[in-house]
Amino acid sequence: xxxxxxxxxxxxxxxLVSVPSAWSYxxxxxxxxxxxxxxxxxxxxxxxxxxxxxKEVTVTAKPNSDPVFIRVRVFKASxxxxxxxxxxxxxxxxxxxxxxxxxxxxxxxxxxxxxxNFTVTMSSEAEYADDETRHVAVVYEGTPALFTTVQPTSxxxxxxxxxxxxxxxxxxxxxxxxxxxxxxxxx
Amino acid sequence: MKKKNLSYVYLLLLIFAIGILxxxxxxxxxxxxxxxxxxxxxxxxxxxxxxxxxxxxxxPVSTIVYDGEGGWDKTETTTLFGSDASLKVGETIDASITIxxxxxxxxxxxxxxxxxxxxxxxxxxxxxxxxADPAKIHVALKNISGTVNSDLGWNMAGNDEDAAGTWLLxxxxxxxxxxxxxxxxxxxxxxxELMKGLEIDGSIKNDYKTEYLDDxxxxxxxxxxxxxKSIKIEVELDAVQDHSAEKAIKAAWGRNVTVxxxxxxxxx
Numbered sequence: 388x389x390x391x392x393x394x395x396x397x398x399x400x401x402x403l404v405s406v407p408s409a410w411s412y413x414x415x416x417x418x419x420x421x422x423x424x425x426x427x428x429x430x431x432x433x434x435x436x437x438x439x440x441x442k443e444v445t446v447t448a449k450p451n452s453d454p455v456f457i458r459v460r461v462f463k464a465s466x467x468x469x470x471x472x473x474x475x476x477x478x479x480x481x482x483x484x485x486x487x488x489x490x491x492x493x494x495x496x497x498x499x500x501x502x503x504n505f506t507v508t509m510s511s512e513a514e515y516a517d518d519e520t521r522h523v524a525v526v527y528e529g530t531p532a533l534f535t536t537v538q539p540t541s542x543x544x545x546x547x548x549x550x551x552x553x554x555x556x557x558x559x560x561x562x563x564x565x566x567x568x569x570x571x572x573x574x
Numbered sequence: 575m576k577k578k579n580l581s582y583v584y585l586l587l588l589i590f591a592i593g594i595l596x597x598x599x600x601x602x603x604x605x606x607x608x609x610x611x612x613x614x615x616x617x618x619x620x621x622x623x624x625x626x627x628x629x630x631x632x633x634p635v636s637t638i639v640y641d642g643e644g645g646w647d648k649t650e651t652t653t654l655f656g657s658d659a660s661l662k663v664g665e666t667i668d669a670s671i672t673i674x675x676x677x678x679x680x681x682x683x684x685x686x687x688x689x690x691x692x693x694x695x696x697x698x699x700x701x702x703x704x705x706a707d708p709a710k711i712h713v714a715l716k717n718i719s720g721t722v723n724s725d726l727g728w729n730m731a732g733n734d735e736d737a738a739g740t741w742l743l744x745x746x747x748x749x750x751x752x753x754x755x756x757x758x759x760x761x762x763x764x765x766x767e768l769m770k771g772l773e774i775d776g777s778i779k780n781d782y783k784t785e786y787l788d789d790x791x792x793x794x795x796x797x798x799x800x801x802x803k804s805i806k807i808e809v810e811l812d813a814v815q816d817h818s819a820e821k822a823i824k825a826a827w828g829r830n831v832t833v834x835x836x837x838x839x840x841x842x
Binding site: 413423427451531533 | 635640646662684775776800802804806807808814815825
């Protein structure tokens with residue numbers, strides 16, 4: 388009986404010494420956390436100012452809008468001559484395309500590019516054969532700028548860089564345009 | 575006679591076990607009191623304490639300090655990005671992350687080796703969103719030794735020439751990365767910068783559901799899958815005593831490391 392008791396004590400002590408000593412080291416931890424909400428919005432607005440026979444069209448990305456590509460098209464009578472003016476617009480087919488996305492956020496990568504202008508100047512009424520009023524309508528469309536790291540082979544795209552390093556490419560899919568109050572006023 | 579011999583064996587085993595137990599206990603105490611030396615007996619009475627912080631832009635965000643009585647005081651001063659932080663495609667959030675050893679009371683702290691685990695994932699309605707891709711969260715890291723995988727959302731933002739130390743890349747997935755700091759953090763030390771900021775992958779705008787007008791052609795708007803979701807970033811800081819660091823790190827984190835002349839390296 389005495390030996391059995393001694394055996395139990397021995398087993399207990401041996402188990403005790405076999406417990407890992409990990410807890411005897413001094414260590415600790417702490418954690419810092421943070422949350423950021425993602426807001427995605429594609430929205431732009433158009434303003435027009437008509438003075439005599441000059442139409443100034445201003446397209447503005449709404450505040451907090453994500454980058455969108457913009458294109459405009461001018462509808463007119465065949466006997467109306469018009470000329471267009473505006474930096475950064477590229478004629479391709481029936482549309483003028485603005486070559487950089489606009490967005491509603493100040494700062495990179497589209498800094499100072501929340502508003503773009505397009506000017507249409509039409510010939511004066513005195514040049515028409517009749518006294519009818521001629522109409523010129525400017526239609527604009529927007530589409531969300533999509534992002535890829537593979538350089539597009541065609542279509543409208545803009546290269547985002549950090550210094551000389553290419554970050555990626557923003558491109559437009561004009562098969563899918565955003566519905567806008569797109570038709571501008573008449574003149 | 576046979577029974578008597580058996581008793582001697584038990585007795586010898588008992589002495590042996592007590593001896594081992596006593597030896598182990600002594601070494602355990604020594605490990606727990608790493609800064610006690612024969613020349614500094616006062617340390618026995620006033621045990622030096624451990625306290626580390628995660629800093630953002632030089633300010634403590636989260637701090638833990640041993641209270642000297644068997645407990646820990648944790649202080650979370652603020653969150654990493656503020657309470658109403660938001661991010662859009664194309665924007666970058668700057669968040670310079672470093673860690674420090676007891677910047678608030680450097681005389682009382684023990685020296686430590688550290689590791690940091692950064693987690694990044696998506697949240698929706700205050701719950702983790704497993705359907706969203708963590709690789710689309712791009713975290714810019716600095717002063718890293720090892721090759722970070724940008725396909726997983728870890729990017730390099732360069733190394734500082736005069737960096738105090740280097741962060742050794744241990745492992746990475748699209749959701750977490752484990753980095754060991756190669757230098758001892760003595761009391762009052764601040765580490766080399768390990769994170770610079772973050773941004774989201776522009777391709778999240780490619781993931782949308784569309785709604786069509788009756789003509790079936792014109793899209794009236796995009797319902798983005800990622801709109802309204804949140805990015806969650808966690809920076810976990812682990813610290814361990816410098817005394818018997820290799821054994822302590824193995825015991826605490828299960829990692830085999832080598833400490834040579836104060837510099838930590840990861841064993842293969």
